[in-house]
Amino acid sequence: xxxxVAPLQAGRAERPxxxxxxxxxxxxxxxxxxxxxxxxxxxTIYPFAMLFYGSLHSTPPxxxxxxxxxxxxxxxxxxxxxxLLNTVGISLGKTIPSLTLAVFLxxxxxxxxxxxxxKLEVLITLPFFIPPILTAMAxxxxxxxxxxxxxxxxxxxxxxNYSPINVYSWGGVVWHMVQYSTPFLFLFIVDVFRAMDPALxxxxxxxxxxxxxxxxxxxxMLMLPALTNAFILSFIRxxxxxxxxxxxxxxxxxxxxxxEMYNSINHHATPDYQYATAIGxxxxxxMFALVIAQWRLLRGRxxxxxxxxxxxxxxxxxxxxxWATFGFCVLxxxxxxxxxxxxxxxxxxxxxxxxxxxDMLTLEHYRAxxxxxxxWRAISNTMLLGLGGATLTMALGAVVAYISVRTKxxxxxxxxxxxxxxxxxxxxxxxxxxxxxxxxxxxxxxxYGTIWALLLAYLALGTPVAxxxxxxxxxxxxxxLEECSRVHGxxxxxxxxxxxVALAWPSFAVGWVLTFFGIMRELSASVLLYSVGxxxxxxxxxxxxxxxxxxxxxxxxxxxxxxxxxxxxxxxKILQRYVTTLGV
Amino acid sequence: MASISLQNVSRxxxxxxxxxxxxxxxxxxxxxxxxxxxGCGKTTTLRMVAGLEQNTGGRIVIDDEVVSDAARGAFMPxxxxxxxxxxxxxxxxxxxxVFDNVAYPLRIRRRPKDEISQRVKLALKLVEMDSFxxxxxxxxxxxxxxxxxIARALVFEPRxxxxxxPLSNLDARLRTQTGDEFRAxxxxxxxxxxxxxxxxxxxxxxxxxxVVMSKGRILQxxxxxxIYRRPNNRGVAEFFGSPNLIAATARASRPLADGLFxxxxxxxxxxxxxxxxxxxxxxxxVSVMLxxxxxxxxxxxxxxxxxxxxxxxxxxxGAQRSLSVKTxxxxxxxxxxxxxxxxxxxxxxxxxxxxxxxxxxx
Ligand SMILES: Nc1ncnc2c1ncn2[C@@H]1O[C@H](COP(=O)(O)OP(=O)(O)O)[C@@H](O)[C@H]1O
Ligand SMILES: [Mg+2]
Numbered sequence: 001x002x003x004x005v006a007p008l009q010a011g012r013a014e015r016p017x018x019x020x021x022x023x024x025x026x027x028x029x030x031x032x033x034x035x036x037x038x039x040x041x042x043x044t045i046y047p048f049a050m051l052f053y054g055s056l057h058s059t060p061p062x063x064x065x066x067x068x069x070x071x072x073x074x075x076x077x078x079x080x081x082x083x084l085l086n087t088v089g090i091s092l093g094k095t096i097p098s099l100t101l102a103v104f105l106x107x108x109x110x111x112x113x114x115x116x117x118x119k120l121e122v123l124i125t126l127p128f129f130i131p132p133i134l135t136a137m138a139x140x141x142x143x144x145x146x147x148x149x150x151x152x153x154x155x156x157x158x159x160x161n162y163s164p165i166n167v168y169s170w171g172g173v174v175w176h177m178v179q180y181s182t183p184f185l186f187l188f189i190v191d192v193f194r195a196m197d198p199a200l201x202x203x204x205x206x207x208x209x210x211x212x213x214x215x216x217x218x219x220x221m222l223m224l225p226a227l228t229n230a231f232i233l234s235f236i237r238x239x240x241x242x243x244x245x246x247x248x249x250x251x252x253x254x255x256x257x258x259x260e261m262y263n264s265i266n267h268h269a270t271p272d273y274q275y276a277t278a279i280g281x282x283x284x285x286x287m288f289a290l291v292i293a294q295w296r297l298l299r300g301r302x303x304x305x306x307x308x309x310x311x312x313x314x315x316x317x318x319x320x321x322x323w324a325t326f327g328f329c330v331l332x333x334x335x336x337x338x339x340x341x342x343x344x345x346x347x348x349x350x351x352x353x354x355x356x357x358x359d360m361l362t363l364e365h366y367r368a369x370x371x372x373x374x375x376w377r378a379i380s381n382t383m384l385l386g387l388g389g390a391t392l393t394m395a396l397g398a399v400v401a402y403i404s405v406r407t408k409x410x411x412x413x414x415x416x417x418x419x420x421x422x423x424x425x426x427x428x429x430x431x432x433x434x435x436x437x438x439x440x441x442x443x444x445x446x447x448y449g450t451i452w453a454l455l456l457a458y459l460a461l462g463t464p465v466a467x468x469x470x471x472x473x474x475x476x477x478x479x480x481l482e483e484c485s486r487v488h489g490x491x492x493x494x495x496x497x498x499x500x501v502a503l504a505w506p507s508f509a510v511g512w513v514l515t516f517f518g519i520m521r522e523l524s525a526s527v528l529l530y531s532v533g534x535x536x537x538x539x540x541x542x543x544x545x546x547x548x549x550x551x552x553x554x555x556x557x558x559x560x561x562x563x564x565x566x567x568x569x570x571x572x573k574i575l576q577r578y579v580t581t582l583g584v
Numbered sequence: 585m586a587s588i589s590l591q592n593v594s595r596x597x598x599x600x601x602x603x604x605x606x607x608x609x610x611x612x613x614x615x616x617x618x619x620x621x622x623g624c625g626k627t628t629t630l631r632m633v634a635g636l637e638q639n640t641g642g643r644i645v646i647d648d649e650v651v652s653d654a655a656r657g658a659f660m661p662x663x664x665x666x667x668x669x670x671x672x673x674x675x676x677x678x679x680x681x682v683f684d685n686v687a688y689p690l691r692i693r694r695r696p697k698d699e700i701s702q703r704v705k706l707a708l709k710l711v712e713m714d715s716f717x718x719x720x721x722x723x724x725x726x727x728x729x730x731x732x733x734i735a736r737a738l739v740f741e742p743r744x745x746x747x748x749x750p751l752s753n754l755d756a757r758l759r760t761q762t763g764d765e766f767r768a769x770x771x772x773x774x775x776x777x778x779x780x781x782x783x784x785x786x787x788x789x790x791x792x793x794x795v796v797m798s799k800g801r802i803l804q805x806x807x808x809x810x811i812y813r814r815p816n817n818r819g820v821a822e823f824f825g826s827p828n829l830i831a832a833t834a835r836a837s838r839p840l841a842d843g844l845f846x847x848x849x850x851x852x853x854x855x856x857x858x859x860x861x862x863x864x865x866x867x868x869x870v871s872v873m874l875x876x877x878x879x880x881x882x883x884x885x886x887x888x889x890x891x892x893x894x895x896x897x898x899x900x901x902g903a904q905r906s907l908s909v910k911t912x913x914x915x916x917x918x919x920x921x922x923x924x925x926x927x928x929x930x931x932x933x934x935x936x937x938x939x940x941x942x943x944x945x946x
Contacts (some may be wrong), residue, residue, distance in 0.1 A: 201673035202636050205662040206669040207689035221679050
């Protein structure tokens with residue numbers, strides 16, 4: 001007996017000491033949680049609050065002024081209503097065809113025996129990763145009613161002196177948006193198709209329903225919650241879109257919310273910050289309403305239909321038609337990637353875009369671009385922000401996801417909610433919020449006008465996706481792993497870093513590339529927050545374009561394309577090699 | 585009700601033959617079970633009958649109607665075949681109520697509304713789920729989902745019922761009960777059923793005939809008792825329980841009245857008579873199957889066959905006691921009454937009757 005009692009007593013004697021350690025550790029944890037909450041609040045709540053403040057403030061950020069409701073009064077005007085209707089109309093106008101197209105493409109890839117489906121999938125989703133400003137410029141050159149390449153080809157082929165295509169139109173805006181939202185929606189929907197238990201459809205066939213009837217009555221109905229979700233998401237993204245209406249809408253006097261905000265700051269004799277900010281605040285309220293509507297609509301309506309089977313036996317044999325579906329996918333890739341990239345390529349070698357004759361061939365644009373110190377500065381800024389921003393964002397996302405998925409700490413729900421908040425903040429709105437937020441900081445913190453302003457904005461914009469990616473990665477790891485690590489005496493940070501390094505790093509890398517893409521393509525917040533010296537590539541492209549230097553734009557665009565393809569390639573390799581094997 | 589006939593049916597995935605030249609007849613109203621280890625091609629066979637998978641060789645005939653003929657390239661899609669199927673995962677549609685799930689096949693067939701509600705009620709009553717009609721499908725337990733799946737498969741009076749391991753997702757207690765209930769229902773309705781399982785007790789308890797499969801081929805077809813008592817080969821014998829298989833040499837064969845043969849065999853330290861489905865020429869080496877429950881400890885009399893040996897292990901299993909005995913013919917397993925308890929290390933004599941010994945070609 002005494003042998004057993006002795007260790008027990010020893011244990012008791014040690015307790016106070018270990019309890020002290022524990023509480024010290026716990027309070028350290030409390031400070032850590034608090035620090036993260038503060039950081040996230042600074043990135044989300046603070047600009048949001050400043051948005052409200054700014055909407056009541058009659059002068060631009062940092063200037064003395066009075067408080068009134070003029071901004072909101074302007075919001076209630078007839079023009080503002082027209083702009084809202086324009087925005088909603090364009091967003092609906094692009095969401096419906098995109099969703100249809102995405103369902104069709106996802107069905108081809110996930111459910112038919114179309115040849116080379118895995119390669120086609122990579123091609124179809126590529127447009128999603130290209131900065132929209134590049135294709136916007138390329139399409140502006142392709143579909144220019146006077147000298148656009150497509151119109152020239154049409155005239156040459158038919159001999160008629162008529163331009164069938166005019167991208168500066170309602171249709172042009174929608175057309176450009178469709179190219180982006182289709183692959184975005186595709187990425188959502190293809191997984192829903194894949195996750196569905198094929199027996200759910202097969203049992204319908206056994207009940208006597210034809211293939212078509214089964215697709216309409218069972219497959220689509222089962223996907224309805226996911227499709228609704230995708231629809232609302234795509235609709236929200238459409239309302240936030242800046243590039244398409246800026247490039248194709250503005251010349252045709254089609255104004256949407258984002259371009260109206262941009263114009264009231266940049267294109268008025270006296271920048272009207274109060275009006276722009278009031279719009280921003282209004283947009284936030286609208287987004288809130290949409291997200292809440294989405295929640296209520298989908299509450300309890302997500303069907304888990306996941307199957308454990310490795311292979312999907314319900315691939316439909318299309319016979320000769322499989323070449324038609326193959327051709328359709330290739331055509332989509334051709335129109336959304338090959339065409340604009342070729343335009344950039346061609347455009348970069350001719351003296352003036354639109355005049356494609358042999359004697360116009362030149363390398364002078366390459367020389368101009370490579371000898372421009374401003375462009376080099378933008379490249380280095382973008383790279384710095386991309387590398388640093390993606391790393392910081394993913395690190396923040398990794399910690400936030402870890403705390404919210406893998407711990408039971410107090411405050412984790414607050415952290416999760418804060419990290420998710422920017423999800424519904426359009427870049428333009430966040431940009432204005434930060435304009436005010438930085439201007440209102442106490443004097444000795446000079447963020448406004450520096451590269452830090454951009455970094456913080458990118459951090460805020462990227463955090464929701466980073467958190468989502470890491471949440472998914474942790475969810476696949478079993479709890480035993482890390483409990484085992486903790487039991488064996490590893491501290492929280494040791495455990496986190498060990499698990500991250502050992503198991504979750506492929507997801508981290510994939511998320512990193514995604515965030516990097518996000519930063520490289522970002523325009524709407526950057527264009528508000530940059531200042532001389534801290535320009536990024538997308539801003540420089542826009543300035544060059546505004547100055548009529550479409551040829552130099554083509555050169556830079558091509559280089560960015562190469563970067564996109566390289567990074568996407570690396571990302572796919574990592575996904576294929578590590579993430580899928582982890583997932584199984 | 586309908587008969588099913590599979591004639592030399594094969595299914596290749598690339599070079600791999602998942603099902604390889606299967607011949608099978610199921611008479612009208614018969615309950616036939618495909619039995620075999622996981623991956624032996626049972627599901628693929630069933631799916632070819634259903635039309636969810638196309639056979640790459642052979643012919644499938646349902647009720648004198650050729651539904652698939654690989655040679656002629658004829659193939660009838662599943663929705664035209666009028667077969668009911670119960671899936672392993674039940675495949676109950678989660679966006680519908682129980683009623684809507686069961687009504688679906690009738691709605692597809694555009695039956696009038698009151699007929700639908702009448703027949704759905706009837707089908708749900710058959711599986712004792714009539715009080716759950718208004719439930720949303722996700723709110724059902726596994727056992728209830730299985731019943732709904734059966735009701736949905738029966739409601740449109742299909743020619744044949746196909747079931748793919750319908751009990752494997754239920755817990756052990758519910759499995760036996762549900763199996764027995766389903767067999768009673770099947771007998772009452774007299775519906776031809778093709779049933780897939782990897783569980784030999786389930787197969788024996790439910791079926792009129794069992795088809796034992798391995799690696800895409802049929803090893804043996806027969807009534808459960810026949811398969812259990814008189815397996816064609818070692819593969820089938822070993823599939824049920826853990827029989828003793830002893831090597832022996834045939835000395836003489838005599839045909840018996842019931843078509844079987846009586847064989848004189850001689851092994852290491854023993855000899856005797858056993859039965860077989862065929863005659864063996866003298867000198868042929870055969871395997872003799874002795875099931876543990878058919879052997880006993882000699883109580884003094886010494887009938888035809890006996891083995892002397894030492895008890896090496898004794899395990900109490902409640903209903904019986906399992907002994908391992910080391911004999912000159914090799915180690916033998918015996919199940920005896922739990923009340924007898926020969927000590928480990930003691931020497932005993934085991935005996936078996938001619939009817940309990942079954943000889944097969946090795
Ligand atoms: N669509 C398919 N593609 C490739 N192999 C398959 C496919 N379907 C089945 N198989 C293979 O055929 C074999 C038989 O499968 P299955 O009929 O499902 O076996 P069982 O139902 O007896 O467990 C397995 O080895 C399986 O991997
Ligand atoms: Mg199976």
